[in-house]
Amino acid sequence: MTIHVWNYLDEYDDEREDILDAVQKVFASGRLIMGPSVEGFESEFAAYHGLDHCVGVDNGTNALVLALRALGVGPGDEVVTVSNTAAPTVIAIDQIGATPVFVDVRESDFLIDTDLLEEAITERTRCLLIVHLYGQCADMDTIMEIAERRGLPVLEDCAQAHGARQKGRLAGTFGKAAAFSFYPTKVLGAYGDGGAVATSDEETAEALRRLRYYGMEKQYYVVDTPGHNSRLDEVQAEILRRKLTRLDTYVDRRREIADRYAEALADTGIITPRTVEGNEHVYYVYVVRHPRRDEIISELKAHGISLNISYPWPVHTMTGFSKLGYEKGSLPVTERLAHEIFSLPMYPSLPEERQDLVIKALRDVLATS
Known part of the structure; x- marks a missing residue:
């Protein structure tokens, strides 16, 4: 699976x-x-x-x-x-x-x-x-x-x-x-x-x-x-x-999943999402950050865990928008984040046992590298 x-x-x-x-x-x-x-x-x-x-x-x-x-x-x-x-x-x-x-975006919250x-x-x-x-x-x-x-x-x-x-x-x-x-x-x-x-x-x-x-x-x-x-x-x-009618219930469950990730990954070196003061986050995607992002994604794939990147290519770097004239380095934070961010499984019906498998695989990969 x-x-x-x-x-x-x-x-x-x-x-x-x-x-x-x-x-x-x-x-x-x-x-x-x-x-x-x-x-x-x-x-x-x-x-x-x-x-x-x-x-x-x-x-x-x-x-x-x-x-x-x-x-x-x-x-x-x-x-x-x-x-x-x-x-x-x-x-x-x-x-x-x-x-x-x-x-450009802020490094702390994207x-x-x-x-x-x-x-x-x-x-x-x-x-x-x-x-x-x-x-x-x-x-x-x-x-x-x-x-x-x-x-x-x-x-x-x-x-x-x-x-x-x-x-x-x-x-x-x-x-x-x-x-x-x-x-x-x-x-x-x-x-x-x-x-x-x-x-x-x-x-x-x-x-x-x-x-x-x-x-x-x-x-x-x-x-x-x-x-x-x-x-x-x-x-x-x-x-x-x-x-x-179930939207607020979906949001509550997403927050529960997010809290479990944050607690389990706190000592791993992975930067978990920061909620800005005054905000109530709904965690549409759970985007984390690590400088060895590509290696982590590759190793977790071998464990049967398919992660995602939101987003690997900033829009201003895409060929279809080259006409806008933005050069490499013009949005430094956006470009830096694109090399480090990735998304963990996040949806209300995610079973805890599957989340536990993701957490264990992440901790194992980071501990052995």
Whole structure:
């Protein structure tokens, strides 16, 4: 048996009856597209966050694309973000013809370095796209102060931060809008693709509803502003409704797993995740750090443990973004981290005995090298 960083099958065994009931409910409803399940999930997800609107879309990448468009960002504009993120964050900026401008991250928590944020803002900047990475929030007090002073909207990338809080406030409730992914691995994951944008701004919500549905508003086939076909699937929405009621339970279990790792690996030389003061981490992935990362991954693979790297290639170093002109060394912390970070198995249904095998294998490898 290979132990992976993520596996949904144990969770499915536990929740099979509810998941299949969700599918049956949709199939028997007579509404497969934009029906009561989408409407219900949107209402419930918005309410969970204390926001006025949630607009379901087909995936997290398009949640970012549509949110940027709804905020008025377009060709020729600049969007400030980080390179230490999943590529879709930056792909979304590129897809609307805007230019990503990267800020380095802090070595202690891998989140955007707010001391460097303001110097990245130019007269072309139209949005700050803030990534809540790995399960905890960036420094939103500082970010919102800069954004408000400079008159810039903040779009939160919450793909990895469902249920995370900062000073009691949920991720996604600070900026003008927040984009979420419900890809199956996420803290709140569907059984396929899915995404949403949450906001309390009425104008932004109305724009999002048009953009996800070809640009149509009042009448089918009448396009006001050309948009996309980016609707949340009715089946996935019903599954997400059921799983939303268990989100806090998922988060609690992730924290239990994280605590076990931290205690068991405290004396090994592996740097475990640091939770920023005021944050409540949800551990979407459990990212650790060690200078011999590649050797460790290789040796654990021989033990039947397949680890992951989030992320081995910073976006600014990828061939597809070479046009941006970032040279090696331009984001030194981001680049250094990419050679040392790796992810341990982390998902709510991870059995303790499998986690123990991972811990033992790590300790054995580090003790004998």
